[in-house]
Amino acid sequence: MSSSGDVQADCSRCFGLCCVALPFTASSDFAVDKPSGVACHNLLDDFSCGIHDRLRDSGFAGCTVFDCFGAGQHLSQHTFGGISWRQAPETAGAMFAAFPVMRGLHELLWYLADALAREETTSLHEQLKARRREVMELTERDAQALRAVDLNAERARTGDLLGLASRLVRGQNPGPEHRGADLMGARLRRADLRAANLRGALLIAAEVRQADLRRADLLGADLRDTDVRGTDLTDALFLTQPQVSAARGDENTRLPVGLERPQHWE
Numbered sequence: 001m002s003s004s005g006d007v008q009a010d011c012s013r014c015f016g017l018c019c020v021a022l023p024f025t026a027s028s029d030f031a032v033d034k035p036s037g038v039a040c041h042n043l044l045d046d047f048s049c050g051i052h053d054r055l056r057d058s059g060f061a062g063c064t065v066f067d068c069f070g071a072g073q074h075l076s077q078h079t080f081g082g083i084s085w086r087q088a089p090e091t092a093g094a095m096f097a098a099f100p101v102m103r104g105l106h107e108l109l110w111y112l113a114d115a116l117a118r119e120e121t122t123s124l125h126e127q128l129k130a131r132r133r134e135v136m137e138l139t140e141r142d143a144q145a146l147r148a149v150d151l152n153a154e155r156a157r158t159g160d161l162l163g164l165a166s167r168l169v170r171g172q173n174p175g176p177e178h179r180g181a182d183l184m185g186a187r188l189r190r191a192d193l194r195a196a197n198l199r200g201a202l203l204i205a206a207e208v209r210q211a212d213l214r215r216a217d218l219l220g221a222d223l224r225d226t227d228v229r230g231t232d233l234t235d236a237l238f239l240t241q242p243q244v245s246a247a248r249g250d251e252n253t254r255l256p257v258g259l260e261r262p263q264h265w266e
């Protein structure tokens, strides 16, 4: 049985929801168009991917940067009790509609877990735990009630608290302020970005190679094709696996505990 607090994706316990529920647009990320609710033609009967070991070479790079934060197995095993949309096709519509909402809630749980893991936020822990309980309660709803969740409102409520946590983690002498900045293609090689505020910053194709981003707040920063080779992201705040997977790193990139070095970096 999946726990609502589990924010690590476990595809072996999911009914391939990201491969069915989400729409694709043919692009450099997806080789084909696919509407929401239609299974990808590469999805096998056991809900595994038939081209898992060659996704990028097959034109499905987008699949290598997606992460559901554990929402897939939660819906599959908990909300729908382990009965798949193939076994019970009448549940498919509700299951697929609930998936983006559950993913959004699990992403919030990821950020809250990160904030709670920081010693600097001790004074906020009770508020962070209370918010986490509220979000977890939402994830326990049935599929119909899940669809009624106002995800934007939940993000706003959580975001305020994460902002307070960010200030505590970045300390009395925070780094550069780049919140929401357009840094597309910026040349920031070896830059001192310790404790910087990079929330929502556009760092697409920026060169952040060998820069120091320890304790930098990267909530929602767009790291697509960002050069993070040799970059120190050890204590970066609110960094997620999709952000890491979308960037270009190497064996010298230092990542926070809990995030994996993508195979395609090799």
Ligand code: SF4
Pocket (backbone or CB within 6 Å): 018, 019, 020, 040, 041, 042, 043, 044, 048, 049, 050, 051, 052, 055, 060, 063
């Ligand atoms: S290519 Fe594989 S991982 Fe991507 S959507 Fe299709 S089945 Fe899923």
